[in-house]
Amino acid sequence: xxxxLLRQIxxxxxxxxxxxxxxxxxxxxxxxxxxxxxxxxxxTVAVATGWGANALxxxxxxxxxxxxxxxxxxMLLNEDNWNALLPAVLAAWSxxxxxxxxxxxxxxxxxxxxxERLRHDAGLKNVYVLEGGWEEWQKTHP
Amino acid sequence: xxxxxxxxxxxxTEWAFLVRRTLAVLVGAVFLYAGIAKVTDPMLFAxxxxxxxxxxxxxxxxxxFYLPWLEIFCGLALIFHRLFFGAVFITSALMILxxxxxxxxxxxxxxxxxxxxxxxxxxLSLNWHLxxxxxxxxxxxxxxxxREGNRAVAR
Numbered sequence: 001x002x003x004x005l006l007r008q009i010x011x012x013x014x015x016x017x018x019x020x021x022x023x024x025x026x027x028x029x030x031x032x033x034x035x036x037x038x039x040x041x042x043x044t045v046a047v048a049t050g051w052g053a054n055a056l057x058x059x060x061x062x063x064x065x066x067x068x069x070x071x072x073x074x075m076l077l078n079e080d081n082w083n084a085l086l087p088a089v090l091a092a093w094s095x096x097x098x099x100x101x102x103x104x105x106x107x108x109x110x111x112x113x114x115x116e117r118l119r120h121d122a123g124l125k126n127v128y129v130l131e132g133g134w135e136e137w138q139k140t141h142p
Numbered sequence: 143x144x145x146x147x148x149x150x151x152x153x154x155t156e157w158a159f160l161v162r163r164t165l166a167v168l169v170g171a172v173f174l175y176a177g178i179a180k181v182t183d184p185m186l187f188a189x190x191x192x193x194x195x196x197x198x199x200x201x202x203x204x205x206x207f208y209l210p211w212l213e214i215f216c217g218l219a220l221i222f223h224r225l226f227f228g229a230v231f232i233t234s235a236l237m238i239l240x241x242x243x244x245x246x247x248x249x250x251x252x253x254x255x256x257x258x259x260x261x262x263x264x265x266l267s268l269n270w271h272l273x274x275x276x277x278x279x280x281x282x283x284x285x286x287x288x289r290e291g292n293r294a295v296a297r
Contacts, residue, residue, distance in 0.1 A: 008228025012219060016212035023184065024207045032185045036192055036199050109193040116189055 043128040045140045048100045056093055060103045060110040061134065071102065071137055077114055090122065102130035102137065162288045163223070169281045170220030172274075173233055177213030179259045184210070194247050212236075220285075230285050237279040244272060 027033075048055055057074035059066045066076045075092060077085045093099065099118060103110035111129045118124045130136070180187040188206035192199050212232065219229035240258065258271060 005227050005231060008225040009231055010228075012215050012225055012228050012232055013212065016208060016215050020208040020211045023181070023211075024204075027184065027207075030185065032188065033203055034200065036189070109195075112189075112193060116186070120183075120186065 042131045043100060044131050045136050048098075048128065048130060049140075051098055051100075054097055056089075056097045056099050058089060058099060058101045058114065059134075060101050060114040061108075065104065065134075070134070074102075077101075078110060079113060079117070082117070086122065093124065095125075097126070099124060099127045100130050101127065102133045105133050105135040108133055158288065162285060165281050166220045166223065166226070166285055169233070169278060169285070170217045170222075170229075172217070172278060173213045173220065174217030176259050177210040177217060179210075180206070181210035181214065194243060196243065196247075209236075227286070230282055234279065234282040234286065237275055237282065241272070241275050241279070244275070 048057075057071045058077045059070045059074045060078050061070075062078060062080060063076065066074075066078075070076075075085075075089055077089050099115075101111040101115045101118070103114075111133060115127045115129050118127045132139075184206045185203070187210065188199075188203040191197070191202035191206055197205075213236070216229040216233050216236075219225040220233070258275075
C-alpha cells in the first residue's frame with residue numbers, strides 16, 4: 001500500500017512538472033522572474049500630499065477600520081466589497097488623477113492587492129501604493 | 143436471515159461508496175477550478191504568494207508556475223478516481239499548508255488576500271477562505287479514511 005501511495009504521489013508530482021515547465025519556457029523572457037514588477041509604484045506621504053486634488057486616495061482596509069478614521073477625502077475600496085465599492089471609485093476617477101492606495105501599516109498588503117486589481121481588472125494607470133500606509137499618514141498628520 | 147443481513151450490509155457499503163465518490167468529485171472540482179483560475183495568470187499568482195512575505199520572490203514565481211498544475215492534476219485524479227490516494231494525500235498536505243500559512247500571516251499582521259482561486263476568489267473574505275479550507279480538509283480526511291469501503295465495493 002505504501003509503495004503504491006508513494007508511486008501515485010511521485011507520478012502526480014512529476015506529471016504537474018511537464019506543463020509547468022512548458023508554461024515557464026513560454027514566459028521565459030518575462031522580467032518578473034527576477035523581481036516583482038515595479039508597476040506597484042510606492043509613494044511617500046509627502047509626495048502624495050503634494051499632488052493635492054490630483055490625488056484620488058483609496059483606503060484598502062476593512063470597512064470598520066475606515067470608519068474609525070481615514071485620510072480626508074479618501075474613498076473605501078477593499079477586496080471584501082470590491083464589486084460594490086468599485087463603481088463609485090471609477091466615477092470619481094479621471095485620467096489626470098493619480099490613485100494613491102493605502103492600508104494599515106508597512107507590513108500590510110491589502111494596498112498592493114487593490115492596486116494590482118485596479119491595474120489588471122479595471123485597467124487603470126498611475127496607481128501608487130502609499131509607503132507605511134495609514135500608520136505613516138497619522139505620524140505625519142498628528 | 144444471514145442472506146438478508148448480507149444484502150443490507152452490501153447496500154450500506156454501496157451507499158457509502160456513492161457518497162464518497164460524490165464527495166471526491168466535488169472536492170476534485172474545487173481543486174480543478176482553483177488550478178485553472180491560477181494557471182491563466184501565473185505572475186498574478188506569484189504576486190499573491192509574494193504578499194505573504196514568507197519566501198523570496200524568485201522562489202514564489204517558480205511555485206506559481208507549478209502549483210496550479212499540481213492542483214489541476216490532483217483535481218482530475220479525484221474526479222476520475224485515478225491515482226486517487228496519491229491525490230488525496232497531496233491535496234490534504236496542501237490544505238494543511240495553506241491553512242497554516244494563512245493563520246501565520248494573519249497572526250503576524252500581514253493583511254493578505256488568499257489568492258487561492260486567482261482573481262476569481264478575491265471577493266471572498268479571509269474567514270470564508272478559512273471555512274472553505276477546513277471543509278475541504280474534512281472532506282479529504284473522510285475520503286482518506288473511507289478507503290476500506292472503497293476497496294470492499296471494488297472487490
